[in-house]
Amino acid sequence: MSDDFLPIKGYDHVEFYVGNAKQAAHFYDKVFGFKPVAKAGLETGVRDRASYVMEQGKVRFVLTSAFGPDHEITRHCALHGDGVKVIALAVPDVEAALAEAKKRGATVLQPTCAAEDEHGTFVTGTIKYAGDTVFRFVDRKRYRGPFAPGFRPIAARGSEPVGLAAIDHIVTNVYLGEMNYWARWFEEVLGFRNLLHFTDKDISTEYSALMSKVMEDGTGKCKFPINEPAEGRKKSQIEEYLDYYCGPGVQHIAMNSADICQTVRELRKRDIDFLRVPDTYYDLLKERVGDIDEDVDELRDLGILVDRDEDGYLLQIFTAPVQDRPTLFFEVIERHGSRGFGIGNFKALFVSIEREQAARGNL
Ligand code: FE2
Numbered sequence: 001m002s003d004d005f006l007p008i009k010g011y012d013h014v015e016f017y018v019g020n021a022k023q024a025a026h027f028y029d030k031v032f033g034f035k036p037v038a039k040a041g042l043e044t045g046v047r048d049r050a051s052y053v054m055e056q057g058k059v060r061f062v063l064t065s066a067f068g069p070d071h072e073i074t075r076h077c078a079l080h081g082d083g084v085k086v087i088a089l090a091v092p093d094v095e096a097a098l099a100e101a102k103k104r105g106a107t108v109l110q111p112t113c114a115a116e117d118e119h120g121t122f123v124t125g126t127i128k129y130a131g132d133t134v135f136r137f138v139d140r141k142r143y144r145g146p147f148a149p150g151f152r153p154i155a156a157r158g159s160e161p162v163g164l165a166a167i168d169h170i171v172t173n174v175y176l177g178e179m180n181y182w183a184r185w186f187e188e189v190l191g192f193r194n195l196l197h198f199t200d201k202d203i204s205t206e207y208s209a210l211m212s213k214v215m216e217d218g219t220g221k222c223k224f225p226i227n228e229p230a231e232g233r234k235k236s237q238i239e240e241y242l243d244y245y246c247g248p249g250v251q252h253i254a255m256n257s258a259d260i261c262q263t264v265r266e267l268r269k270r271d272i273d274f275l276r277v278p279d280t281y282y283d284l285l286k287e288r289v290g291d292i293d294e295d296v297d298e299l300r301d302l303g304i305l306v307d308r309d310e311d312g313y314l315l316q317i318f319t320a321p322v323q324d325r326p327t328l329f330f331e332v333i334e335r336h337g338s339r340g341f342g343i344g345n346f347k348a349l350f351v352s353i354e355r356e357q358a359a360r361g362n363l
Contacts, residue, residue, distance in 0.1 A: 004191055004218035004219075005100050005191050006091070006097050006100045006101060006190055006191045007091065007092055007218065007219075008089050008090070008091055008190075008217045008218070008219070008221065008222055009089075009090040009091060009092065009221070010058075010089070010090050010221045010222065011058075011060075011087075011088070011089060011090070011166075011167045011170075011221075011222060012060065012088040012089060012090040012136075012138040012140070013053075013060040013061065013062050013086075013088045013138075014060070014061055014062070014084055014086065014087055014088065014167070014170070014250075014253065015051075015061075015062040015063075015064055015084070015085050015086035015088065015136075016061065016062070016063050016064065016082060016083065016084055016085065017064055017065070017073050017076045017077055017080075017082070017083065017085040018063055018064065018065050018077065018082040019065060019077050019081075019082060020065055021050050021051065021052055021063045021064055021065040022050065022052070022065075024052070024063045024065075024082065025052035025054060025063050027322075028054045028061060028063065029054065029156070029158055029159055030159050030270065031267070031270045031271065031272060032056070032162065032164070032267070032270075032272075032330075033056055033159055033160060033161040033162035033163075033164065033266070033270075034054035034055060034056045034059070034061060034158075034161075034164075035054065035055050035056060035156060035158035035161070036052055036053070036054055036154045036156040036158060037053050037054070037055050037146065037147070037153060037154060037156070038052075038053040038146035038147040038151040038152060038153050038154060039051065039052050039053070039151060039152060039154050040148075040150045040151045040152070043152070044150055044151065044152050045150065046150050047067075048066055048067055048068060048071060049064055049065065049066045049067065049071070049073060050064070050065060050067075051063065051064040051151070052064075052154075053146070053147045053151060056161050056162075056164045056165075057161070057163075057164055057165035057166055057255075057256075058165060058166040058167075059164055059165070059166060059167055059255055062086075062147075064085075065077070073085075076132060079132075079246050079247075080132065080245050080246055080247070080249060080327075081244070081245065081323055081324070081325040081327060082322075082323045082325075082328070083245060083249055083250065083323075083327060083328050084133060084170075084249065084250035084253070084328065085132070085133065085134065086126075086133075086134055086135075086136050087129070087133065087134070087135050087136070087170060087250070088124075088135075088136040088137075088138045089135060089136070089137055089138065089222065090138050090139070090140070091137045091138065091139060092139065092141075093139065094112050094123045094124060094125045094137045094138070094139045095112045095123075095125070097125065097137045098111065098112055098125040098127070098137060100191075101127050101189050101190065102127075104188050104189045105185070105188060105189055106127040106128070106189045107127060107128040108125070108126070108127055109126045109127060109128055109134055110124070110125060110126035110136075111125060112124075112125045113125065115148065115149040115150075116149065117145060117149040117150075118145075119143055119144045119145025119146075119149070120142045120143040120144050120145065121142045121143060122138075122139075122140055122142075122143040122145075122148045122149055123138070123139040123140075123142075124136055124137065124138050124139075125137045127189075129172075130172050130174050130178070130182055130226075130248040130249070131174075131245075131247040131248035131249050132247065132249070133172070133248070133249050133250060135190075160266075162257075162262075162263050162266040162267055162270075163257045163258065163259055163262055163263040163266070164255040164256070164257060164263065164332070165255070165256045165257060165258060166255065166256045167253060167254070167255055167256075168223070168254040168255060168256045168331075168333050168335075169214075169222075169223035169224065169225060169253075169254045169341070170222075170223075170224055170250060170252075170253050170254075171224070171225045171226075171227060171250065171251045171252050171253075171254070172224065172225075172226050172227070172248060172249065172250055172251065173227045173228070173238050173241045173242060173245075173248055173249065173250075173251040174226060174227070174228050174248040175228065175229075175242060175248060176228050176229050176230075177228065178228055178248065179211055179212070179213055179226050179227070179228035180213075182226050183213040183215060183226055186215035186224065186226075187215070190217070191217070191218060192215040192216055192217050192218075192224070193215070193216055193218075194213055194214070194215060194216075195214045195215065195216040195223065195339075196212075196213070196214040196225075196340070196341070197212075197213050197214075198210075198211060198212040198213075198343060198346075199211055199230075200230035200231070202343060202346070209229070209230035209231065209232045209236060210227050210228065210229055210230055210236055210237070210238050211227070211228050211229075211230050212225050212226065212227045212228075212341075213225070213226050214226075214341060225341060227251065229242070234363050235357075235362060235363060237350070237353050237354070237357060238251075240326055240357060240362050241326065241327055244325040244326050244327050245325065245327045249327070249328075250328060251327070251328065251329070252318070252328065252329045252330060252331050253328075253330055253331070254316070254330070254331035254332070254333050255330065255331070255332055255333070256332075256333055256334065256335065257332050257333070257334050258334065259334070260304055260315045260316075260317065260332055260333070260334035261294065261298055261299070261302060261304065263332055264302045264303070264304060264317055264332060265302060267319075267332075268302070272319055273319065273320040274303050274317050274318065274319055274320065275303075275317075275318045275319070275320060275353060275356070276303050277303065277305060277345075277351075278351065279300070281305070282296055282299065282300040285299075285306060288306075288308070288344065289306045289307065289308040289313055289344075290308060292306060292313055292315075292336070293336070294306075294315065299315070302317070303317060304316070304317045305317060305342060305345040306345075307338065307340060307342040307343065307344040307345050308338065308344070309338050309339075309340045309343075311337045311338050311339055311340075312335070312336045312337015312338040313336045313337065313338050314333060314334065314335045314336060314338040314340065314342060315333070315334040315336075316331055316332065316333045316334075316342045316345065317331065317332050318330070318331050319331070320356070326357070326360060326362070
């Protein structure tokens, strides 16, 4: 779009602050099939932290933990547990992106920084997002090294990939009353538009409800749903997240697979726990979504959900939280035309999430 004042090329990476990056890297490698490609730490001259860059398809995660007790990263982990700190977006021009965002009200946390080494120049700039989460603009077109200056390639074995191809969307949970603030922030500061809007009428069960707005960049490459809790009879899953994360933050990252059955079969083999929907979900499936290419018995077997809208259908599944706190989890999604988010599955899924929430004594 010619009037896109802040053009975005796509997701560059997501950085997690974790308690033990070495062990986290092992988990993302052996369980989720990410390949460790680069590392920064004492051996590369970085004195205060260790970071592992993990890749699969176009998905790039960076896992970072710090050495000292008073380090910002250590304090972040003490407060939030393991979680997403940085959502990094590739932009053609960091300086211009920061200037536009700042002019429109963004809080700049790190002005344009051009880091150089023998591989070229790596440019970044950071703005504040919800809670302690930040957006980082990245321009790596003049950088040819492994990830960024300070990193060295890892001669890693890596396990077999499971077919995760790209980031589809990244969801943030915010406090009641903040969803509209952040939706407007995406519009005004980043030039995104509101793709979809769900009210608590769309997404509710007997116990809990949530409201959600999906924000999308000018090209439709990056999608950010924002959830806020709605009044329910008991504590909503969004409130549970906010209580345990101690503030707003990233609830889940959805990743595309071209063959979700194969991906989920492999992840199940590697002991990933997925949310289960009641078996009755599949009895009503055909009626709800019509003809699909996949075998319903296989979907039932694997616990994969299906939803349809006017553009087509999608298959999706959600993992259980990937740390002890009931906070961050992942979604695997395979799209067949649908640009939606599985609204028809929310209710079936909520029943399932609430069953788990009740088991944790939080409902
Ligand atoms: Fe999602």
